[in-house]
Amino acid sequence: MSDLPGDLLYTSEHEWLRREEDGSVTIGITDHAQSALGDLVYVELPEVDQELDSGGDMAVVESVKAASDVYAPISGTVVAVNDELSDDPERINADPYGDGWIVQMQPSDAIDESELLSPDDYQALLDEEDA
């Protein structure tokens, strides 16, 4: 829990974003989120080329115990989805910041980092939740 990747941005909904060199953004859920959900058994992904609005539904992750919505942290177009998750949703449990990525988007606008959390800010949020 203590080792949040320092090169990512985060949201208060426990998602992470990585800004890729080509301007696209890779999105997943954090280690904290996968741990709280427990063993994942199904992931519902958006379609490639689908337009998503910030705050709208992006994916659904289902663990043995519950279904949980994953919201789009930015507006844009889906350029890729992690198809491997259909057969192996537990990749998210095993490697939430790597093989467990969920969606890659091309943002429709410049990303406003002030609306996202830095690793330090996200850590502070986790500490607050634990308290």
Place this chain on the structure above:
Amino acid sequence: MGARTPLYEQHVAAGARLVDFGGWDMPLHYGSQKEEHHAVRQAAGIFDVSHMTIVDLTGARVRDFLRYLLANDVAKLQAPGKALYSAMLNKAGGVIDDLIVYFMDEQWFRLVVNAATREKDLAWIRQQATAFDVVVAEQTDRAMVAVQGPEARERAAICIDEEWREQALAMRPFFGMEAGDLFVARTGYTGEDGWEIVMPANRAAELWDRLLAAGIVPCGLGARDTLRLEAAMNLYGSDMDETISPLEAGMGWTIAWEPADRDFIGRAGLEAVRADVKRQRFVGLLLEDKGVLRNHQRVVVDGVGEGEITSGGFSPTIGRSIALARLPAGDYQRAQVDVRGKLLNVRIVPTPFVRNGKIKIEQEIEQ
């Protein structure tokens, strides 16, 4: 903060994620719900079920009282220790609770009822008991664990005094016995062999530690729910409640209609439901598409009507989603379930889905 069982410190020490369940702080899992589930199907797991309510009934007319109180008939209990699963109904035939009753001796029967229904159960039982001069005594200062799985009894036997051990190991399914200060019953809620053990609260921590040292895996409420769903065992409040008759909750087999002159509470209401050809079916569902069925999802039967999933989830043993559902009357084998606006295909399958470590719906899965 909720109520704590005598095993609370043990759960914390074992790394449990605790959740509120009926006012109790109970373990949801100790790391991986799926691994706990598999441990019970393949070897042995232990659950803290101390939140459940144990009620001892005593008196000269206790058998007559239970023949009036319960939809199943305790006249079937002739051998000491024998247990019976039954619904306790209201006058309309709705289910107040489901319970297990043990025949201890001719003037003493023991009930184990659900935690979430404790107060209304005790009030109802006391109200009915006065006419029979039966004493209703809740047993407190007790802990209760369920050790479940093909290796559970063998591994748990070390916690029973040698004096009683052989007799306990020889005890047949659905019997219980006193073993010193323990009460041991060959019952459970997982579809596997095993025991439920009632113990004095002050011995609970020591016995728990010994059972874990014997290689029994601590399991939380999460695994308990997926195990009982695979075994198609009902959960009170989800699969049935006071507005539902046992006939519409897959519990028809627990109603003792004979002798016809036994007047148990709810009988008249049940007879009306039994005569109703349009009464709802209670079935098992297997999801054919990808996804997970959940409680309260809408089930659509083309050309027939709609019903609802009462318990849905992912089956770790089968690797697919399964559910129990209440559906409109009719002769059909397929339906669709509304999952977030998409209609997914389900097949009606016989239950249980899994029993004694084996998948029972192999043919349906291959189709």
